[in-house]
Amino acid sequence: MNNTATSHFKIAVVLVLFLIIFSSIIFASANNTDNISSNTTITKIIDFIFSAFNISARLVTENSTPIGNQQLFFYENDTPLSSAFTDIEGLASINYSPFPGTYNILVLFNGTENLTPSNLLQEITIPNITLSNETLANETITNETIVNETVINKTQINQTAINQTNATDIPLAITETVLQGDAIIGQPVEWINEITVKNPNNKSRNLNITIDLPESASEIDIEDPDKKGPAMMSQAVSNKHNLKDTLQNNQEKKYKITYTTSAPEKHETPTSTGKRILISSDESVHYHNISAHTDIPNIDYIPRLYRILDNKRIDVTDNPTYSVSYLDTDKDGRYDRIEWIVPQLSNDTYEIDLTILNIQSYPTVGGNWTVRFETAGTSDLTITAINGTYFGTDLEFLEIKCGTQILDYLIVDNSIFIENYTCNETGHEVSKVLTSGKHHLKFRFGNITKYAHNDASSPFNSTWNTSKAGVSNATTIKLPLESSGTYNFTVNWGDGNSSTVTL
The missing domain is CATH 2.60.40.10 (Immunoglobulins)
Structure with missing residues (x-):
């Protein structure tokens, strides 16, 4: 057997998606719009996506506006799989790794008081995996990037298999996890990209993969677990980086790539009752759980925080997702700072009303x-x-x-x-x-x-004789009133005329 010969084996996975017309019998109640009130929004589920280890679906209105923070349920052949809440783009995803076969996948939304129920039924076919002696360069393996069970990025790794010499060789097993560090307004965001590679063969194998990082990624570093230092990684073009190494037989390695991306930003605009705050990021990746804050004049009450969505104000002050808190940074007994969590970016707008009761x-x-x-x-x-x-x-x-x-x-x-x-x-x-x-x-x-x-106090009457000598002339009177007092009295001038004085 020639050890220098290069042959590549292709794993062909054909995913055939058949769109099944909604069942008007089983799900008639979920799609019945005969008695929908004018305040009810009609929903539909679109963009069914099946990829390795993942199923996604999107919930939108009949006008294709995304609906966030709603729970979708996923079923396989009438057996519950899992559920997930939609993000601000209406997308919900669950982990899914089926064996070869044909499956009916149902995505179900039960509806709310103002949203109609909806569902989507898809048939997927997973064929048996076959090995061939064909040559395949740049075999694409897609790995999901997950933080707290929320898909925040998708990275493709191009794996070139080296020195495969017969049909019994098994490709390297590669998995990837990307973790976002703390996201704070005005501070760069740190990331950790952990790549695990396992060689299941009884001989050494060469690793040569391409890693996609955000275009703005900086301070990039990679650690080799064996050498306890930098691994061999070079930049190919733009945001693509090549990682090369050799794994011995049945060896498993974990590489740790760290980098930073640009800081989320804050822009504030005064309003008639407070201020509007725009939290934004121009990054291609969507930040999650961003720590936001704004300074306010010293006040002795708790103002409300509103999120602006579709030109409507949603009070999130007491919503635990946003973790709104009020701080007295100068220790004078009054609030001067508000902090909260932005669940996801790229752009999110909030408003604060500072004048609530002015008595x-x-x-x-x-x-x-x-x-x-x-x-x-x-x-x-x-x-x-x-x-x-x-x-x-x-x-x-x-x-x-x-x-x-x-x-x-x-x-x-x-x-x-x-x-x-x-x-x-x-x-x-x-x-x-x-x-x-x-x-x-x-x-x-x-x-x-x-x-x-x-x-x-009880009303009283007082009479003045303006003909007497005094500090005022004969047609006026001068009252010794307190400048800080509040007064309301009537003056009868004696000629049938009267005046009401309120101070």
Whole structure:
């Protein structure tokens, strides 16, 4: 046998995908749109993909808009395989390594209150693997890159088999795992590409593979487990790198490639109530779990964080996926920084409302007390009389308005309750003061709380004789008022005319 001769064996795997028309009998309930309301979005499953060790499918609307964060179920011949949630591109993937044969693969979406159910049925055929004495250069082996069971990149490795001399030779077994390091705004992202190569033959084999790295990859390094140092790797063209080595009989090696890619970026734009933050990356790979942050003016309440998706605001403040937290970095007892997790990039937009409740009180004595306030977003609003103040005894609740529109409300114990309150104008809570002294109201909007107070005193009458000598002339009076006080009184001028003065 000539050891210098080169022969290549081809492993031919033919994947035949047959598109099966949706079953109108078994899945009639999943695709029935006869009684769909106007608020329901029709869905469909497309882009069924089967590759080595992986099945993927995409969930979209009837207008082909991707639907994220929805669970798809995968079945093989009516037997459950697994399930996965769709990403922001509507794609869900599971691991799948079948034996040779023919399989019916069902992908099922059960639907939600606003999304219709849908399904897709595919038939795949996995033939028996045959070995031949044909020559094959650059045999392509596709390996899935997985972080926390989420496919974040696909890398192709071109394997050239050297010194294969008979049909009993077995190709090198090559697997690859790519791990993303911490992704933080403004900092380069570190990656670890681990490649495991096993030689199952009873003789040595040469390794010659091409590794695809991101075009912007820098600080590239590779470690050889035997030499405890750099392995033989050279750059071919652009982002392609060649790895060469020799493996002895039945030897297994693990190579570790490290590199960095450019930092995710943040762009902030002021809005009328806060700011809009764009988190972005121009990388060809999609970053996952990016640590984002923004600085805010010192405030004593928790603002809401909204994600902008399809021009709609989604409140993610309490969603554990985003891990929103509030920091007091200067230790003054008020929040000045917000941190959260962006599940996936390339681009994601968020908004923060910094002015939630801006309460101003104008108490009157024996009259109406009006509290003005402003809110942003939608949440339940509860106004409670507290600290010895009672509706019906100290205050008579009159109305609550958004701008000039009077709103409906419920009286619950000692509180006024408005469900799903939203107002783009100034809100007004109006109560008639029934008793003198201090009165207190607590406004709770979502998880934000503010307070309003007054100090009502009994009305009094005072008479001035302007004909007497004094510091003002005969047609005016001068009152010794406190500059920080709040006043509301009526002046009768004695000639049938009167004036109301509110300060």
